[in-house]
Amino acid sequence: MGLKALDYETMNENVKKVQYAVRGELYLRASELQKEGKKYMKSTVCWGSMHFHIIFTNVGNPQALGQKPLTFPRQVVALCQAPFLLDDPNVGLIFPADAIARAKHYLSLTSGGLGAYSDSRGIPGVRKEVAEFIERRDGYPSDPELIFLTDGASKGVMQILNCIIRGQGDGVLVPVPQYPLYSATISLFGGSLVPYYLEETANWGLDVNNLRESVAQARFKGITVRAMVIINPGNPTGQCLSEANLREILNFCYQENLVLLGDEVYQQNIYQDERPFISSRKVLMDMGPPISKDVQLVSFHTVSKGYWGECGQRGGYFEMTNIPPKTVDEIYKIASISLSPNVPAQIFMGLMVNPLKPGDVSYDQFVRESKGILESLRRRARIMTDGFNSCKNVVCNFTEGAMYSFPQLRLPPKAIEAAKQAGKVPDVFYCLKLLEATGISTVPGSGFGQKEGVFHLRTTILPAEEDMPEIMSSFKKFNDEFMAQYEDNWNRSRM
Amino acid sequence: MRRFVIGSARNLIESSRQKYQFERSILSSPYRFLSSSPAADSPSSSSSSSSTMAHPVSLNTINPKVIECEYAVRGEIVTLAQKLQEEIQTKPDAHPFEEILYCNIGNPQSLGQQPITFFREVLALCDHPAILDKSETQGLFSADSIERAWQILDQIPGRATGAYSHSQGIKGLRDTIAAGIEARDGFPADPNDIFLTDGASPAVHMMMQLLIRSEKDGILCPIPQYPLYSASIALHGGTLVPYYLDEATGWGLEVSELKKQLETSRSKGITVRALVVINPGNPTGQVLAEENQKAIVEFCKQEGLVLLADEVYQENVYVPEKKFHSFKKVSRSMGYGEKDIALVSFQSVSKGYYGECGKRGGYMEVTGFGADVREQIYKVASVNLCSNISGQILASLVMSPPKVGDESYESYSAERDGILSSLARRAKTLEDAFSKLEGVTCNKAEGAMYLFPRIDLPEKAIKAAEAAKKAPDAYYCQRLLAATGIVFVPGSGFGQVSSWHLAF
Numbered sequence: 001m002g003l004k005a006l007d008y009e010t011m012n013e014n015v016k017k018v019q020y021a022v023r024g025e026l027y028l029r030a031s032e033l034q035k036e037g038k039k040y041m042k043s044t045v046c047w048g049s050m051h052f053h054i055i056f057t058n059v060g061n062p063q064a065l066g067q068k069p070l071t072f073p074r075q076v077v078a079l080c081q082a083p084f085l086l087d088d089p090n091v092g093l094i095f096p097a098d099a100i101a102r103a104k105h106y107l108s109l110t111s112g113g114l115g116a117y118s119d120s121r122g123i124p125g126v127r128k129e130v131a132e133f134i135e136r137r138d139g140y141p142s143d144p145e146l147i148f149l150t151d152g153a154s155k156g157v158m159q160i161l162n163c164i165i166r167g168q169g170d171g172v173l174v175p176v177p178q179y180p181l182y183s184a185t186i187s188l189f190g191g192s193l194v195p196y197y198l199e200e201t202a203n204w205g206l207d208v209n210n211l212r213e214s215v216a217q218a219r220f221k222g223i224t225v226r227a228m229v230i231i232n233p234g235n236p237t238g239q240c241l242s243e244a245n246l247r248e249i250l251n252f253c254y255q256e257n258l259v260l261l262g263d264e265v266y267q268q269n270i271y272q273d274e275r276p277f278i279s280s281r282k283v284l285m286d287m288g289p290p291i292s293k294d295v296q297l298v299s300f301h302t303v304s305k306g307y308w309g310e311c312g313q314r315g316g317y318f319e320m321t322n323i324p325p326k327t328v329d330e331i332y333k334i335a336s337i338s339l340s341p342n343v344p345a346q347i348f349m350g351l352m353v354n355p356l357k358p359g360d361v362s363y364d365q366f367v368r369e370s371k372g373i374l375e376s377l378r379r380r381a382r383i384m385t386d387g388f389n390s391c392k393n394v395v396c397n398f399t400e401g402a403m404y405s406f407p408q409l410r411l412p413p414k415a416i417e418a419a420k421q422a423g424k425v426p427d428v429f430y431c432l433k434l435l436e437a438t439g440i441s442t443v444p445g446s447g448f449g450q451k452e453g454v455f456h457l458r459t460t461i462l463p464a465e466e467d468m469p470e471i472m473s474s475f476k477k478f479n480d481e482f483m484a485q486y487e488d489n490w491n492r493s494r495m
Numbered sequence: 496m497r498r499f500v501i502g503s504a505r506n507l508i509e510s511s512r513q514k515y516q517f518e519r520s521i522l523s524s525p526y527r528f529l530s531s532s533p534a535a536d537s538p539s540s541s542s543s544s545s546s547t548m549a550h551p552v553s554l555n556t557i558n559p560k561v562i563e564c565e566y567a568v569r570g571e572i573v574t575l576a577q578k579l580q581e582e583i584q585t586k587p588d589a590h591p592f593e594e595i596l597y598c599n600i601g602n603p604q605s606l607g608q609q610p611i612t613f614f615r616e617v618l619a620l621c622d623h624p625a626i627l628d629k630s631e632t633q634g635l636f637s638a639d640s641i642e643r644a645w646q647i648l649d650q651i652p653g654r655a656t657g658a659y660s661h662s663q664g665i666k667g668l669r670d671t672i673a674a675g676i677e678a679r680d681g682f683p684a685d686p687n688d689i690f691l692t693d694g695a696s697p698a699v700h701m702m703m704q705l706l707i708r709s710e711k712d713g714i715l716c717p718i719p720q721y722p723l724y725s726a727s728i729a730l731h732g733g734t735l736v737p738y739y740l741d742e743a744t745g746w747g748l749e750v751s752e753l754k755k756q757l758e759t760s761r762s763k764g765i766t767v768r769a770l771v772v773i774n775p776g777n778p779t780g781q782v783l784a785e786e787n788q789k790a791i792v793e794f795c796k797q798e799g800l801v802l803l804a805d806e807v808y809q810e811n812v813y814v815p816e817k818k819f820h821s822f823k824k825v826s827r828s829m830g831y832g833e834k835d836i837a838l839v840s841f842q843s844v845s846k847g848y849y850g851e852c853g854k855r856g857g858y859m860e861v862t863g864f865g866a867d868v869r870e871q872i873y874k875v876a877s878v879n880l881c882s883n884i885s886g887q888i889l890a891s892l893v894m895s896p897p898k899v900g901d902e903s904y905e906s907y908s909a910e911r912d913g914i915l916s917s918l919a920r921r922a923k924t925l926e927d928a929f930s931k932l933e934g935v936t937c938n939k940a941e942g943a944m945y946l947f948p949r950i951d952l953p954e955k956a957i958k959a960a961e962a963a964k965k966a967p968d969a970y971y972c973q974r975l976l977a978a979t980g981i982v983f984v985p986g987s988g989f990g991q992v993s994s995w996h997l998a999f
Contacts (some may be wrong), residue, residue: 005801005837006768008867012708012731015871023662023877031661059880064658071625078623082615085635093631110853112605117845117852120569151693151855154879162730163557184878188704189558222671245529259551296552304659311659312884314693314855326554330561335725336569338696339600342883343853349835 017187019178026431027058030441054439055471057459060235062373062402063152066126066464070308070369072099073351073364077344079103079133080114098361103484106347114343120336122149122317123343126350130317133353138282146320148326149349153316158185159334160261160298160318163327165191168260171223172467173214175206175256177406177448177456179235194218194225195453200408203397204237206230208248215256228252231400233266233277236448236458238381240275240401246283250295259296265316266402268306269380275400281321292409297321303348304327305403307373315345377403380461380468387472392483399461406445409455415486427455433482438474501872524534564683564729567722567988568600572972576982589681598999599982601777601944603850607913611849611910613903614892616640617647621656621888624648639902647888656884662877664691664858665884668891672858675894680824684860690872691858691890693808693882700727700861701875702803702839706768707733713765714754715800716746719947719989719996721777736760736767737990742949744848746779748772750790757798769801770794775808775819775942776996778989782941788825792836801837806855808943810847817935817941823862837863844889846944848914856886874946922946947986950995968995 008016026160034054056064063069075095078085080103085091091100107113109125127144134142150156164170165186171194174182181371186193196214198204215225230249232241241249253260262280270277273485281299285292303315320328356363381399387397388407396407411419419429427444434457435441463471511562512615549556559584568735582589597605604610617640626632648654650667663669669686676684693697699906706712707728713736716724728735738756740746757767762796775782785950795802805820812819826836844856881887896911897904922940929937929948937948952967960970968985975997986996 004797005795005863006868007865008871010708010768011705011868015705018874018878020874020878024881059659061659063655064653066653069657074623074625078619078626081622082612083621084615085611085619088635090631090634094626094629094635112602112607113610113853115610115851115853116605117600117602137742151883152879158879160552163561164551181878188875188878222572227557231705259549296550298552306630312655312657313882314881314883322550322551323552324554327552327557328558330554333566333570334561334564334730337566337723337730339569339694340853340855342693342855342886344885345883379874427638451534 003350014188014190018184019187020184021443022059022180024443024447025428026435026443027056028440029432030054030056030058033435033439052440054435055463055467056441057463058441058443058463060305060460062462063311064402065462067309067373067462068369069310069363070366072356072366073308073310075099075349075362076102076106077347080107080347081344083107083113084125096361098356102205102351104187105262106350109341109350113346115389116343117340118343118346120338120340121145121332122147122341123346123350127141128318129354130348134279134281134319138279140285140318142281142283145392146323147317148313148320148331148335149317149346150305150335151316151338151341151345153263153300153318154181154488155314155341155487156300156316156318157181157263158188159260159331160238160470161185161191161227161332163331164259165189168192169222171225172217172261173225173228175229175231175234175237177236177445177450178229179231179263180447182229183449192218192223198234198237198239200397200441200451200454203400204234204239206241206249207247208252210250211315219437222316225256225258227261227307229261229263230280231263231266232280233269235266235402236404236406236443236445236456237397237405238399238402238406239436240270240277242275242315243278243283246278246280247287250280250284250287250291254291254295259298262297262299264299265302265305266309267301269403270379271402272398272400272490277401281319283402284321294322296323298323303345303352306352307377308348308352309373310345310348312340313345313348315349376459376465380463380465381405382469383465383472384459384461387468387476391476392480394479403460403462404458405461405490406448406456406458407458409445411455412483412486413487415482418486427457430455430482431457434478439479440471440475497730498817507924522796526596538563553846560577560730560732564566564726565722565988566726567984570988572969572976572982572984573597573599575973576976577978579976579980590980591978595980597636597982599984601846602852604852608850608914609910610851611896611907613637613640613907614849614851614889614895616903617643618885618888621647624654624656637903639897643892647891651884656888658884660881660884660887662879662881663687663689664882664887664890668887671891672894675891676821676823676860677960679894680821680827682824682827683912684823685862687734688861691856691874691882691887692876693857694845694888695805695841695857695859697879697882698839698841698857699723699803699805700730701726701872702769702801702859703731703733704800704875705872706801707731711764711766713760713767714803715753715770716990717771717773717776718778718966719778719986719991719998720771721773721805722988722990724771725990732767734760739993740776740779740781742938742994744946746776746781747942748781748783748787748791750794753791753794767798767800769803771803771805772806772822774806774822775811777805777808777943778945778947778984778986778996779938780940780943780945781938782812782814782819785820785825788822789829792822792826792829792831795838796831796836801839804837804838804840807843808842809842809848810849810915811918811986812942813915813922813946814941816938817943823860835860841878842890842894842895843888847893848911848918849889849893852912853890854886854889855883856889858890869989918944945998947991947996947998949986950997966992966995968997971995972997983986 044495171192173426176195190360267277384405393410419426431444442457573574669689673686713734718737721775838859898905960967966987982995982998
């Protein structure tokens, strides 16, 4: 009998350190319950022939909660998928002329249709469209050669962090709370996460003094701080950075010689008017030399969020600024090992950055669909924030952007004790109870990082608008009972 | 603030640099001469700040493993070819050829191969399910493609093809794939063992990530090999342990060679963790005989190695005397189950007769690992959320194509057979043509999509290559490109340095 080939003990330690709560314990439990077919609500939520009893609000996955894909991009990609349709005289019966034209346009940019590997950086014509989009958005030219399309923004983040992290002596500044892709990836590559805390009482604002303190502490421990991540708009916190804030951050990176990683995947999800989205690149360019020519920046975007919500396509890009040419070559080399990003998603990206114009046949429908989604998201952001704030011991900052609500749960000491008895982190304990009682599947705040002794949960604002009132009242009922139970003077039986 | 940093923190930074002295010197490897050596790499304009520190993302401050790894398939020769292609576009007479012929990569649809109609019909309908309700759709799509699209959509919650799926891939599609594996092998497959990925390559990376803890961990790889393996091992900081395929016996794989290399590496203090077998082979095209496979399985079981079976060319077998047998089938037929052998099988939608490279679809079937390891694999998969849905659907179609009696069966099988027989003819034609050339010998391509002819270069040619600071086969390929526009990959890119070869 041979030896055991790969077991838990002989596995790469870094893999074991990785934690990704978004699809962790809560999600797995919710999936189990879904399989068991538990019913929670008087009215079941249904689309087509499927009835859902678990509300998955653990991940920003709009189309899983009823958001419909935009019609035009789906028409274009379907035509690209089956180009023989373009030869059929009847194709015009179910596809509009502009979709047909656009499909032909994208097919002509490929090197053999959707089934051929493209350039490892992505189809040049699409990268050009991305560059043009960036220029229109920011007012500064962008170079397609410095734009790499990837299978989702996450892959791009992993590629860049893989370049930056040489070992555990390398630190990456990450906001707390953060989207755990960053902590997971840093663990996987054996680096060090250097946290900087966002200030909940100041609307999750970023204080440069916090940054300085975090960097100083890290350096004291012998860590070389190499990069800084900002998520703007924030995940899970939703805050939109002001221009002043961005300037501070860029100055900071300049002074401290950090590469700035700008996760801007939620740039289309803005629910207030005081702080519209401004890209890090625009601010950097506005600041002029020497900073604009010195600070290294990598900006990330995706087709998964915004009002497109095309998570399943796995389409994204990163844009590099002030990265030296030979280093760009090395990054290209790594990209080439994976051969190419998936071609259909590249077309989605092209369509996203190069939208329809007034006069196009499908324009009105496209605008109607887009606006409908964005305006509904704005309303839902408000409904959820207000709903959480009406609950006992729950305080919730307004969701300025992105797709999440991150209410703070002021858990009574007895609840914390009960969690400890159950061998669970307090917010995990709460979220599990919430799930069992209501079917609402969230992610505990500990999955994103939070200040010691402060608890949150993250939910998305994505459940259908018509279901929101019922979801919020279901939550309130559970929460208020939970809080009452653990604040009770008499020692009731432990749950 | 700047002065503060340079002043009091400089000591800390310096000490941290000394403490974490990273290996900047590039480990010598036979593949090095294919790339340009990293020279000084400074930002476009030197900063006027008084920083003496290099930027975080510059050639001498990034992860050295990134610098070290090589991938010849899209390496120097391709960059050169792209440059020439641009030149032709602006000045058509610049070169003695009209177009670049990319033969460096298994990318069939870029060279005119047509996709399988049925597959594309189903994918188009899944991309735009709204048209399924329209009567006109019946006139544009085959009935069974419509039916299959409905079936697939019903397996997706909310019919939402734009939503992230389960991190292993949509359950219903994994059921289909498992059934397809069972039909192929005659042994059951568990959908929970399947991880759908964006092509087979990410799955290979995942396994390397799990297996490699340090440079003391070795992975046995065939030489010549598809350079994904060497690149991935380098990227994850492990050691490639080569085993040499025997050109004289049609690139045969001898277990005695495996044993020898295993012993040698162990004596150097390497813990060999896994054995990579590419069957049918890339770039060599050999299809393993079943007896050979049994010996390999036995070897892995005895030595406690994970068997990584790259089987992406399973549908590309061109010789009647050989047949593809999956390693899972071979293992199970030997009576070996989950407790006996750890086996990972990789499959892709990029090859075969479907050639859907751009879709990035594939999976790995993971058997013989404990539940705790499986959890970790799932966890790593979950960080990327899921693979692209269209690719997942395609993988399920590849593993369960139209059957006899289905409306599309005849056209599907005609397309499939057309492509496969054409590939077989082309393999034979090129093999014969190469064998007729001066100084060239060529083994038969039993499978896959490549030929790997050997070129016996004259002394003068080798000297000229040295003078040009290139490997002899790389020099030959560059000269070939400049004269004809044809892009081949030098055999040294696949590790073959004992003799010179071209791969295309």
